[in-house]
Amino acid sequence: MRWLLKLYPRQWRERYEEEMSAVLEEHGISPATIIDLLMGAIDANLNYGGFSEGVMYMANRLRSGMIMVFCAFMLFGVGWGMLQRLNDPMSLFQAANKVHPEFGILHTAVLIVGCLAFVALLAGGLPIFFISVKRAIKTRKRDALVPFWVALSCLLLFILETAILADWHRIAFAEHHLVRFFLSYLTLVAIELIVGTFSVSLTISRTDFQLRELKFMLVPEIVILFGMVVSVVLSTVLIILITAYAPQLFNTQDVGSQMFITGIIFMALGTIFAWMGLRRGAIKGFNQLTQV
Structure with a gap:
């Protein structure tokens, strides 16, 4: 051969x-x-650009591309989550869906494809993250361990806050200031998401990976990007159809059309950044991957 x-x-x-x-x-x-x-x-x-693209150089490209895809998916996830509010309140959505069943089909498809991308992120990202944390602990690499503990703290705080939110009716402040209570929760979650994403990225970026470890992330990245692209297309079609045939769905109890348009924008931006990250890691890296 x-x-x-x-x-x-x-x-x-x-x-x-x-x-x-x-x-x-x-x-x-x-x-x-x-x-x-x-x-x-x-x-x-x-x-191929010459001699500068050694194994270490390509490992850095793959790692930075992987981090770009991860951060892009976080941005995409925010917009995707906004689109899930389209069926709230459920009674209004079901009434419109009886006349236009394509609403329910598209909404369910966006949910499934988005979940598929998330599963791919976990399947490819968790092993990489565990390798990163394991090596940081083994080598006592403080600059990688500190952001890991920050990310873990953000996760624990999110779980605690969500548990409190689930029992909001027993909180006196929430009963009298419901809007401020929910806005405070969303603000804290947004801050934790940003800080947690940045911390995970730092932990991974400060770990020395072998090229053979990083190359297995390419398949999950392709699945993630596929799910993001399909979600953006289906969500855009759904928003257009609702605008034309059932605009009343935009006027739910606490949101409007601006929220869903913003969600589409976030999803589209995340998809673009994910494509850039995949291109950075995969297209430029295949010639070096074959050496491992």
Whole structure:
């Protein structure tokens, strides 16, 4: 299979061909390896820039791209959460859905696809995060442990605040100042989301990963981006249909059309940033991934 390496540009072969040939002879070639080699050859011919793109450089690109996708999904998730309020109050939404059943279909589809993207984020991101925390603890790397504890604190505070919110009717302040109580909760959650996202990103960015560990995040990233794109398209179609046939759904008990439009904007921006992160990590990295 040495002929596959001839598909790579001359500069790449001068630097990596002998090493790559030795790796292939030692480990053998599987169908997945052939696919990696072919994809790497395409990317190398399109993007290879010379000798600066070593393994460490590509690991940094993959890591930064992964962090971009993670942060982009957090932004997307805020907008996605806003769109879930379309069926509140449920009675009004169900009445409109009887006349236009496509409302319910689209709303459910957005929910399912968004959840699929979230599951992909957990499947790919949690192992990376656990590796990062484990190495930080093992090496006592303070600059990675501190943001981890900050992120964990944000999560615990969110759980505590949500538990309090679930029992709001027993709180005197909430009974007399319901709007201020809910706004305070949303403000705290927004702050914790921002701080927690930033802290997780710092923990990952300050960890030295092996290239083989990072490359397995590429498939979940593709699934995440797919879910985000589909959610944006379906949500946009849903908003257009509601605007045309049931604008009364925008005037629910505490929100209006501005909230849902803002949600679409957040989802779209998150999707764009996720695409940029995936492109940074995947397209530029395939030629180096084949060396691991």
